Amino acid sequence: MSIKKSVVLFSGKGSNLKNLLENSTNIKDKLMYKAAFTNNPQAGGIDVCHKFSLDVRVCDDVNVNSELSEFLKEYDPDLIILAGYMKIIPPEIVNQYVGKIMNIHPSLLPKYPGLNTYSKILANNDTYAGATVHFVTCNLDQGPVILQGKYAVPDDSDESSLQTLTHNAEHIIYPIAVKWFANDIIRMEGEKLLLDEKLIESPIVLLIEQSSV
Numbered sequence: 214m215s216i217k218k219s220v221v222l223f224s225g226k227g228s229n230l231k232n233l234l235e236n237s238t239n240i241k242d243k244l245m246y247k248a249a250f251t252n253n254p255q256a257g258g259i260d261v262c263h264k265f266s267l268d269v270r271v272c273d274d275v276n277v278n279s280e281l282s283e284f285l286k287e288y289d290p291d292l293i294i295l296a297g298y299m300k301i302i303p304p305e306i307v308n309q310y311v312g313k314i315m316n317i318h319p320s321l322l323p324k325y326p327g328l329n330t331y332s333k334i335l336a337n338n339d340t341y342a343g344a345t346v347h348f349v350t351c352n353l354d355q356g357p358v359i360l361q362g363k364y365a366v367p368d369d370s371d372e373s374s375l376q377t378l379t380h381n382a383e384h385i386i387y388p389i390a391v392k393w394f395a396n397d398i399i400r401m402e403g404e405k406l407l408l409d410e411k412l413i414e415s416p417i418v419l420l421i422e423q424s425s426v
């Protein structure tokens with residue numbers, strides 16, 4: 214079977230991108246990272262790409278969606294990984310890659326779609342927080358959940374400590390989700406997740422102990 218081609222889209226620091234690239238060797242017979250794309254010329258993830266010798270397309274915000282379309286046409290990826298990509302991908306692009314786009318979001322979806330999840334967790338005194346990997350559909354942060362990483366919120370949390378804990382959860386679950394995709398263990402059908410061809414009715418959740426941070 215041919216090796217799947219993957220591209221990564223990012224806008225910021227690139228810790229998820231770095232972590233995925235670091236975890237790529239154990240799936241190298243199944244999936245290869247071909248290139249990356251960013252809408253932010255200042256993004257720290259650009260240095261990550263250089264460090265890993267990954268081709269990176271840097272575009273400015275103005276023509277982002279036409280440049281993204283061209284980029285995707287050029288690489289024809291089997292999997293598009295959103296790793297802190299902070300632009301909404303328009304439906305005409307999403308619909309061309311149904312079941313081939315994955316995103317990571319810093320909350321336990323469906324709780325807190327959109328922005329500012331850490332302040333919402335604190336304002337609501339949540340007991341648990343975490344991160345979600347999901348397939349992307351045209352509805353923002355609402356596609357079928359692939360995997361969640363959940364942790365207990367410590368009493369003395371602030372936004373910065375929540376970010377650290379959430380990134381830790383993300384760095385555990387994203388490589389697992391990508392590995393599942395690479396090995397054809399998961400796929401999206403309609404708006405549902407199939408795992409080993411079985412319909413998953415409620416999200417698969419990994420409980421992350423504080424000691425793993």
Ligand code: GAR
Pocket residue numbers: 223224225226227228229230296297298299317318319327344379380383
């Ligand atoms: C991650 O926490 C990711 O969940 C979030 O951006 C951060 C990127 O960090 N994504 C979103 O909020 C998308 N809605 P990174 O650049 O260090 O990987």
